[in-house]
Amino acid sequence: MRYIFKNIRQFICQNSLMFVLFIISQVFSVLVLLLSYGIYMNYREKSNQDLINTNGMYDEYGEPISETDWHYLMYYMDFSNYIENPKTFGEAKSSYLKIVDYLGEKLDTLNFELCSHKVTQKEADALKGVNLSGKTLRFCYSITKKNGEYSFQDTNTFGVYEKQGNLAEGRWITDEEIRNGDKVCVANPEYFASYDNPDPDLSGEILYDLYDDPDIKIETSGEDKYLNIRGTKYKIVGSENPHFNDTVFLPFFSTPDDFYCGSYFEIKLTKPLTVDEYNGFVDLFEECFGDMIDGDIPEMAMVNVDTQYFYNTNMWISVVIALAAAVNIAALFKYILSTRRKTLAIFKLTGATRGKIRRMYVTEVAVISIVVFLACTVMFRFLLLPTLVKYYPYVEDKYTLKVYGTMFLIYIALVIVTLNILVARYIRKTPVSLLKEG
Amino acid sequence: MKAYCKLGYMEFLRNLGINLIIILELVLVLMSVIFTVSSVKSQLRYYLPLSDMLEGDGFYATPQTAIGGVKPEDFLLSEKDIREKYPQTKDVIAPTSFGASLRKDENVFYEFRGIGYDPVIIDNFKPILVSGKWLDSVDDDNTLHLVVSNNYNSVTTGDEFELTVGEPEKKLKVEIIGEVMDGAVIFKSPENLSDVTKIDSCFINYKLNDEKYVHQPVVIASQEELDKFDVYSYIDKCAFVSLKDGATNEEKEELKKALERAGGCKDMDDIKQNSLMDVKKDLIFLTPIVFGVLIFTVVTVICMSAINAKKQLRSYGIYYTCGSRWRQCIMISAFSSLITEVIACILSALVLVLAKSFGLLSETVIEFGLWQAVACAAVLVLNLITSVIMPIIIIGKTQPREIIKSNE
Known part of the structure; x- marks a missing residue:
């Protein structure tokens, strides 16, 4: 251990210029590492609006698209197409999952509705342009993908429902129940009791067809209630707030295949789509539901490709600088090793093993690196970060103790691994060749 | 040594x-x-190609030829038109529109909306291309070179067509030399004067989906080639007009009124400040x-x-x-x-x-x-x-x- 500090003292005294350059290179490497993390986190967290360019974009009404109009797309499919080409849930099931897979991480939730029966002409005419709520029994679904698995319960939609206290009693269906295809549901039994007293629609006409679905009824068995859909019983595990009494939540995989696709289709996004992704989504949507689509898919504000390319370039700059800083330190240390060749030769002649010598040199640099890293971190945290926040406003709370700790470990690990390779190659030389070098 | x-x-x-x-x-x-x-x-x-224009005295104008209160005598159809009528004009940078019915053979033709670019725009602003090359490196032959946007007709780099131009009509050989990436930014006139607050406003993401509203994809040509082959084109709702150094206030006012009659204008200084x-x-x-x-x-x-x-x-x-x-x-x-x-x-x-x-x-x-x-x-x-x-x-x-x- 004493040789380590002796070496450091000798390094400072005999090679002051190189020592200063070595320290400066290390300081710079650490600062580059910390800054690169900040730039990356700022890019990731940067307001999605900053990536959007909506110049020259208008919706179907001729109104300019807002830069906030990137996060969801809602589409009502034409009911009149249902009469001739109704699509069953069995046919459409894989399509919904394909869309979820396609949108991947950018998808927050895919929301859609199903109908329990084939829509009649009367219903189609009555429902055209009229809000569905309160007029028909709605089967609502919300899908997302988390950690590579489809999630049906843990979605923004259901989360909001729960937080808003939309569940009057019981619980929501779990993802496991959905994936297992369990016959459970969330419904409001009181709703079905009101069949005999339906509300009139806006025109005053009572739409008995909508409510008169003899295939769906409530059954009771002891304390449990069941929703019987065409002979299949779904245990009611929770019931909603009466305000949402026309909505039933069935597990995706145990919903009957002979249900029909509803008109409502919505995607909510976590990040804006690129133009390619949007075009791919439109193509996929038309492929899956083409015969039900009437009119144009709505415009969405999308990522400006030029801006995205700009941020990619900045990432590349960080990578190149980090690489160069590492090479710089390696080059400096290689030079330092070459100045100690005589000392190294003497160590070898007096019996020091390669392992001991390697550990001595690596520990020497590791000690310097640790001190430099800690000093730079303090300087960065208290001097540079307040200034950096002016340029990268999203980084302020990204630099936690855990982040500093992780960076420290990465940095020291890289230093140790690189130096081990450098030193190991150098100390393989024989004492004679070391002494002869000049 | x-x-x-x-x-x-x-x-x-x-x-x-x-x-x-x-x-x-x-x-x-x-x-x-x-x-x-x-x-x-x-x-x-966006700023650099037009910096000389923006930093000088001038106007951003939206000359129109469609019905909407602009009298035919107030039309300002081209750069030449503006210079001839108002000699105090120093420079005009304006994308133009031209008809592009590209004919493959007797039975097959494709309708495109043509946009003509000034050399300043072509040399300094190159959109992201998926294939081919931009208009800044074309051969000087008897062919009109076009760069096409993403389109449903599958027209792409290397395709050749005919275009009927001129009075008397003659057939012009047309070659597609490049294809713009869908969603890439191109220089294109915004719909309304109020949409233009800074130079960025004239650069929009042009997407395939836009075809659904205007029903025609876009081809871009060099204005020099359009003039050379006598292809009729006119300024379409976007023109940066600069005044000569030493132009008097009366001359400036005369040009401003003319541009307002032609469709509307705003002071270049506003656009410059917002752009900066x-x-x-x-x-x-x-x-x-x-x-x-x-x-x-x-x-x-x-x-x-x-x-x-x-x-x-x-x-x-x-x-x-x-x-x-x-x-x-x-x-x-x-x-x-x-x-x-x-x-x-x-x-x-x-x-x-x-x-x-x-x-x-x-x-x-x-x-x-x-x-x-x-x-x-x-x-x-x-x-x-x-x-x-x-x-x-x-x-x-x-x-x-x-x-x-x-x-x-």
Whole structure:
């Protein structure tokens, strides 16, 4: 251990210029590492609006698209197409999952509705342009993908429902129940009791067809209630707030295949789509539901490709600088090793093993690196970060103790691994060749 | 001189190991400089091509020819039209519209909306292409060269058509030389005057989906070629009009009224101020990066020069003993450094070309032009100067005998 500090003292005294350059290179490497993390986190967290360019974009009404109009797309499919080409849930099931897979991480939730029966002409005419709520029994679904698995319960939609206290009693269906295809549901039994007293629609006409679905009824068995859909019983595990009494939540995989696709289709996004992704989504949507689509898919504000390319370039700059800083330190240390060749030769002649010598040199640099890293971190945290926040406003709370700790470990690990390779190659030389070098 | 070259080369070979590391360092430094300059330039890509126009006196106008209150005598159809009627006009930059019914054969033709670009726009603003080339490098032949947007007709690079033009009509050969990426930004007139607040407003993402509303994809041509082949085109709702230096207030007012009658206009100064605010905001983001790269370049160059000088110190001592002077030793160091720089330049060019061909730089704004070349030259000159100064600092007043005797 004493040789380590002796070496450091000798390094400072005999090679002051190189020592200063070595320290400066290390300081710079650490600062580059910390800054690169900040730039990356700022890019990731940067307001999605900053990536959007909506110049020259208008919706179907001729109104300019807002830069906030990137996060969801809602589409009502034409009911009149249902009469001739109704699509069953069995046919459409894989399509919904394909869309979820396609949108991947950018998808927050895919929301859609199903109908329990084939829509009649009367219903189609009555429902055209009229809000569905309160007029028909709605089967609502919300899908997302988390950690590579489809999630049906843990979605923004259901989360909001729960937080808003939309569940009057019981619980929501779990993802496991959905994936297992369990016959459970969330419904409001009181709703079905009101069949005999339906509300009139806006025109005053009572739409008995909508409510008169003899295939769906409530059954009771002891304390449990069941929703019987065409002979299949779904245990009611929770019931909603009466305000949402026309909505039933069935597990995706145990919903009957002979249900029909509803008109409502919505995607909510976590990040804006690129133009390619949007075009791919439109193509996929038309492929899956083409015969039900009437009119144009709505415009969405999308990522400006030029801006995205700009941020990619900045990432590349960080990578190149980090690489160069590492090479710089390696080059400096290689030079330092070459100045100690005589000392190294003497160590070898007096019996020091390669392992001991390697550990001595690596520990020497590791000690310097640790001190430099800690000093730079303090300087960065208290001097540079307040200034950096002016340029990268999203980084302020990204630099936690855990982040500093992780960076420290990465940095020291890289230093140790690189130096081990450098030193190991150098100390393989024989004492004679070391002494002869000049 | 020959001796310096020879000795410089020998020094380079004698310290080959460390010189290879220095070359690698220089390559990385040049890469980071090229990337940074590309980044900065990309933030100015909307402002720079039109900076002369924006910084002068003038107007942004939206001349229209559609029915909407503009009388035919007030039409301003082309740059020539504006200059002839209002000689106080210095320059006009305006995309034009032209009809592009491209005929493949007797039965097959495709309708496109044609946009004509001024040379200023073509030379300074190149959209992202998925294939082919831009209009800035076309052959001077009897063909109208077009760049097409993404389209449902599958018209793409290499396709050839005929276009009927002129009075009397004649058939013109048309070739598609490039295809713009869907969603890429192109220079295109916004719909309304109120939509234009800054120069960025005239650069929009043009997408395939836009066809659904206007039912026609876009082809872009050079205005020079359109004029050469007598293809009828007219200014379509976007014109930057600048006034000659020394134009009187009356002349300015006359032009302003004419532009207002033609469809509307606003003062160039408003657009310039908003544009500059945008540019400033964008460049502020880059400030830490530029600063960091600058310091990094200086630190690296000094480190490499110091290592090189230290390594060559013993040789300098021997040269001095043999009759050379320190000045001559420094020249040898400079030549050795020059060899390193030449190899680093060649390697950097190779790395860039390989990266581009493998598509590593495809989703970036990295390019190599005059700005990047100047920045790289500055780095190389700095390296050369440091390689001359560093030995002077290191040797100082040391005697050659001490240098040779030292343990290093």
